Amino acid sequence: MPLICEMMNIYGRGKESTWGHCSIYNRKLPSGFSYRRLYLQLDEGSLSFNANPEEGISYFISKGILADHPTEVAKFIFYTRRLNWKMLRIYLDERRDVLDELVSLHNFSNQFLPNALREFFRHIHAPEERGEYLETLITKFSQRFCTCNPDPVRELGLSPDAVYVLCYSLILLSIDLTSPHVKNKMSKREFIRNTRRAAHNVSDDFVGHLYDNIYLIGHVAA
Template identity: 30%
Template sequence: MVNGLLKTAQGVPPGVSTTLLPHQDATMKLEAMKCLVDILKSMGDWMNKQLRIPDPHSPKKSEAGDNNSEPGSLLLVNGNTDEPMEASDTFSEPFSDVSDVSAIEQRRAYKLELQEGISLFNRRPKKGIEFLINANKVGNSPKDIAAFLKNASGLNKTLIGDYLGEREELSLKVMHAYVDSFDFQGMEFDEAIRAFLLGFRLSGEAQKIDRIMEKFAERYFKCNPKAFTSADTAYKLAFSVILLNTDAHNPMVKNKMSAADFIRNNHGIDDGKDLADEYLRSLFERISRNEIKMNEDDLAVQRKMSVNSNRILGVDSILNIVIRKRGEENTESSDDLMRHMQEQFKEKAHKSE
């Protein structure tokens, strides 16, 4: 069908006889061109849905229409600027259609190259970012890269977290720009974590989780300086919240943590002082009712890549980080927060086997 339309749009080859009159031939070519343009538009729309990529180049049909009303844009009759010649419709539509075809082709080329970069990122994140920068699909500043990781569709959320946790200079700057792009002012602590972890998965590596969550805590405290005594409190509470989320919503854990357990486990984390019981109880209830997770579409894809939900959240790594952190501070307590939580979690996991 497309080949037939293409031949019709090209017209009768020179030297070949035809029964069509000139105006009939022109009409046939015009209609064939319109059909080809409609096919290309449909293919472009289909690609948009398949690639799920923001479109940076949208055809400006309204502007084209406005330009046609300007002096010199149409052939006029006897200097009358209000009435175009009859032939103008015949000539302007093919030109507009050709312009549409060119725009669609440019969009297609852009999206294919962008998709190639995304596909490479999903295999080798650093190489993918390098490719996208060289192809002028992403700016080379940390803010530009962070915005791309935060907003682009089709990126593997686990690999985003992996990239953000790297210690190389560029990745570290990108991670800082990514976290600083969030405004946590006035947000409840669990609401902030929920918004933060919506776009990526924490890596399973302890050091990567440590870097990301330490920066999150710093950002939350900067946005809410009266919430805690220091950013370190937010850092410790963040891991406690993530562990509670796993405990409450992991079906493998049969004996769930109670509100009293959660309050007791967080004893003394605010630079030796206790957070208000009511604050912790409210936090416990909200997380127990509403799991912290990614978007449903992303979650379905990521589950295929994960063996179990413990590994997804890197629970063992999280526990080791916080225990090490508290050990470095030489904070001795009979009710050491994370040591107690580690023993409790392992005991529950063992009972559920």
């Protein structure tokens, strides 16, 4: 019997790569606790979330898997690989408190701006159309990026507002360079000139490096 319990323990811990954070992981587990039951519930809750996000989170909370707190929900989302990104986008648009906590979990220290933006949009998917939610995401990203990089931001003469402008420029450039429907692609010179009009204190060299990154690596919000 102890061997069976140990096997269940190993099985359970291995599953944490799929659900990397649950509040229950940090609690003292009761006698007779079953990892098998836990991960069946995680499976069921994930399927529920992918059909109705609010019901999915409520299920996790009702089973004691998640604490009913924005920070715990954000950590669960950040470290979980089983949540449908479209449903997640709907949930975060409605739960801005969870969104705030999720943004704070990102560490963009010493990352080049477009690479940091790609990482951000891998966890928090961009909406398909421009609007208030996209503006909110870029605003929160810009503030977080500057917080994580105080020295580089100061040296480059950046600010959250300037980063916001650059992020929009990068998204538009990404569409321009990657869309098969755009025949006349924006040149590096044009990108520098257009960006200079909106972000006056940013050096042309830095903007040129931004262009090169998109040209070589691709879209920041794919």
